Amino acid sequence: MNLKDLSDLLGLSQTTVSRALNGYPEVRESTRQKVMEAARAHNYAPNTRAKTLATGKAMTIGHVLPVSKKHEMVNPIFADFIAGAGEIYSDNGFDLLLSVVDDDSEEASYRKLVSRGAVDGIIVHGPKVNDSRIALLRELGVPFVVHGRSTEIEADYSWVDVNNTRAFQRVTEFLLDLGHRRIALLNGLADMDFATRRGAGYVAALEERGMQVDPALMFHEEMTENFGFEIACSLLAQDNPPTAFVVSSIIPAIGVRRAISDAGLEMGKDVSVVIHDDALSYFSNDGDEPAFTAVRSSVRQAGRHVAQALINKIATPGAPVHQEMLEAVLAVGRSTGQAPALRQALEQEK
Amino acid sequence: MNLKDLSDLLGLSQTTVSRALNGYPEVRESTRQKVMEAARAHNYAPNTRAKTLATGKAMTIGHVLPVSKKHEMVNPIFADFIAGAGEIYSDNGFDLLLSVVDDDSEEASYRKLVSRGAVDGIIVHGPKVNDSRIALLRELGVPFVVHGRSTEIEADYSWVDVNNTRAFQRVTEFLLDLGHRRIALLNGLADMDFATRRGAGYVAALEERGMQVDPALMFHEEMTENFGFEIACSLLAQDNPPTAFVVSSIIPAIGVRRAISDAGLEMGKDVSVVIHDDALSYFSNDGDEPAFTAVRSSVRQAGRHVAQALINKIATPGAPVHQEMLEAVLAVGRSTGQAPALRQALEQEK
DNA sequence: CCAATTTACCAAAGCGCTTTGAAAAAAGCA
DNA sequence: TGCTTTTTTCAAAGCGCTTTGGTAAATTGG
Structure with missing residues (x-):
């Protein structure tokens, strides 16, 4: 018909x-x-195709999901983010075009998406510290919004980001207040912008208290469960092991928890763990006493905000850039406690 | 241009x-x-839209991601599946249209996708035991392939599925051989087809050995980490706790592991755990000695197969249905061992 | 060398819709 | 009633491509 x-x-x-x-x-x-x-x-x-041809609007938003051929990794926050963004698209009559590409042909993929007229706008996932996609998309003249930021890019562009620096400074201070002195950081890949900012927050907290930053306690890797497990195992086996861990995602934190219990220690008592919690649907870490003390910021909510910002941008081409900072909430759970040394000192005093 | x-x-x-x-x-x-x-x-x-209008082919595959408003759950295997399917699409010049809808308006969403002419074919995720989408899509006359099957649907349709029954029968037998007699099953939601088949495999293994099936050991829920944790905690606190767990996904199994160690027990010695492993990229459970004994079947690989089957179907409309059974590989890891009773008996014998 | 093929190119129609500009019908007004 | 204005409807152009049905140019064969 x-x-x-x-x-x-x-x-x-x-x-x-x-x-x-x-x-x-x-x-x-x-x-x-x-x-x-x-x-x-x-x-x-x-008919969508006839309609969009006639109107000149694709009514479609492009997402590019780069999949590294070597790691075969798919960003675990992707599904939740998409779910949030997708809600907004549905409400506004937009379709979502998902392009899966291996990471070395990513740029070509953006170019093609635009020159084919397949999309009205693009969402950029997982920006690097110095991300070439931003310049590319500006050059192509296509509306886009970045989920996150790119530190070394000067240009004005639209983004929605979590205040990663603040969040990680906050949780590090929290651990310091509990008497922890050796605090390990398990972070995402070093070239990821969010990881850099989180690292900066961690460092800032330490330096503010006049403490040494020990590079041997800072790790950058793909945030798998195994990464958390391996690092925590080797750290806990050292002579002078850290008493606390700051972990960039709940997934490696699960590995850390496993390492702690394998070592015969108790999380929240012998070793403290704080995480960044993206509120992934299958790893709920909420309730009145969450398993992990966390700075929480729902990635699904972020998806909604990013999508809405992009749709607005498409509707009003002349509008100024949209830059939105989401704050993460610090929720104290069962994974943190006073540093053993401090606890002993206080007990002695009594 | x-x-x-x-x-x-x-x-x-x-x-x-x-x-x-x-x-x-x-x-x-x-x-x-x-x-x-x-x-x-x-x-x-x-221009894609002009081209597809002129040719009459959308060169687009539709995926519908239902997101339950109440649970706010996003299927965690979705991202990996999409990554696999997306590779095939890229290679064949297809786009991937992702529709995020709340589960009560799912049917309308399929209808619209087809009548708008937005897609040439559709992939059905997460079929229920009696899934109305299959009849719907046949009625709409659109090519489709199901990831999984729908037990109660008689009609012929194309699917790619893992041999869930066999896999779960196999791992249950494996546990029985190790002397386990009280084996808990932590399964997916009861209306999901895969969960039914897995349950059937588990039951078949028990009955074949003339054992009673205890409904108090079988659980159906959304497969979250918390689900695994809660159930395992309460079971392990019972008078006559199970000595083994069969778990439908690595995610609840992580919760089970947590419960085991919280109870002061050792996984692989005091309590055994076997899982179905979808080979999710952030939870690698491989290597020569995986953390969990598992029946493994890569969901990413399934994505590739499903996508290829659909593309073939679109290319050759008259072709017979594609029905493909993937077998899961049983890989023994560190999470299983002899049942404590059997071990004691053997030691006594010496 | 000229007719019959083959090769290389083109004008125009059509895909299914929106939108412009015009016409017909209805309504308003004196 | 006759004329103007408003409302309602329509024919046709156009979105950017593919594809059909040509025609002119080059090649072949006798």
Whole structure:
């Protein structure tokens, strides 16, 4: 069933039917009712491709999911982010075009998406410290919003980010207040912008208290469960092991927890752990006493904000850039406690 | 830059340029070279919407991601599956259209996808035991492939599934061979087809050995980490706790592991755990001695197979249905060992 | 060397919609 | 009633591509 069939059926012109369906005023209300009715009865929906061709709007947002050939890693926050963004798209009549590419042909993929006219806007995932995609997309002149930022890029562009620096400074201070002095940082890959900022927060907290930053306690890797496990195992086996861990995601933190219990220690008592919690749906870490003390910021919520910002940008091309900082909430759970040394000292005092 | 611009620039007709670009034979090789060159130089790519309108093929595959409003759950295997499918799409020039909908408007979403002509084919995720989507898609006459099956649907349709029954029968037998007699099953939601089949495999293994099936040891829930933790905690606190767990995904198994260590027990010695491992990228459970004994089947690989099957189906409409069974590999890891009772008996014997 | 093929190119129609500009019908006004 | 204004409808152009049905140019064969 296409427009012609429908209009023939109704004895009306395509123009009138189209207008009736699209809510234009120059059509009698009784006619509109009839048209709507017939459209529903025959399950008519205008052909997307014809419609977008005619209007010049693709009504589609592009997401590029780079999958490294070597690591075979898929960002675990991706699904939740997409779920959030997708809600907004549905509400606004946009489609979501997902391009899976191996990371070395990523740039070509953006170029093609735009020159094919397949999308009206693009969302940039996982920005690097110095991300070439931002310059590329500006050059291509396509509206885009970055989930995160790119520290070394001077240009103005739209982004929605969590205040990573503040969050990590906060949790580090929290651990310091509990008497921890040797605090390990298990961070994401070093070239990721979020990881840099989190590292900066951690360092800032230590330096503010006049403490040495020990590079031997800072780790950058793909944030797998195994990464957390391996590092924690080797650290805990050292002579002077850290008493606390700051971990960039709940996934490696699960590995850390495993290492702690394998070492016969108790998390929250012998060793403290704080995490950044993206509020992934399958790892709920909430309730009145979450398993992990965490700075929490829902990545799904971020997806909603990024999507909305992009849609606004597409609707109002001249508008200024959208830059939005989300704050992470510090929620204290069962994974943290006073440093053993401090606890002993306090007990002695009694 | 569009076709007209490019052909004007070259002093050729749109026809010739189009044919040159699409590899048709009726164009001189030297002309084709010139055209290709110019296209590359000016970064020309044919407008997707115009092209698909003209050809009548959308060159797009639809995926519907239902997100339950109440649970706010996003299937954690989704990202890996998509990554696999996306590779195949890229290789074959297909786009991936992702529709995020809340689960009660799922049917409408499929209808619309088809009547809008937005997709050439659809992939069905997470089939229920009696899934209405299969009848719907057949009625709509759109090519589709199901990731999984739907037990109660008689009709012929294309699917790619893991042999869940066999896999779970196998791991249950494995536990029985180790002397375990009280084996708990932590399964997915009861209406999910895969969960039913896995349950059937578990039951079959027990019955084959003439053992009672204890419904108090079988659990159906959304497969979160918390689910595993809660159930395992309460079971281990019972008078006659199970000595082994069969768990439908690595995620709840992580919760089970946590419960075991919280109870002061050792996994692989006091309590055994076997899992179904989807080989999610952030929870690698491989190497020569994986953390969990598992029946493994890469969901990413499944994504590739499903996508390829659908593309073939679209290319050859008359072809018979594609039904493909993937077998899961049993890999023994460190999470299983002899049942404590059996071990004691054997020691006594010496 | 000229007719019959083959090769290389082109004009125009069509994909299904929106939108412009015009016309017909209805309503308002004197 | 006749004329103007407003409302309602329509025919046709256009979005950017592919593809059909040509025609002119080059090649072949007798």
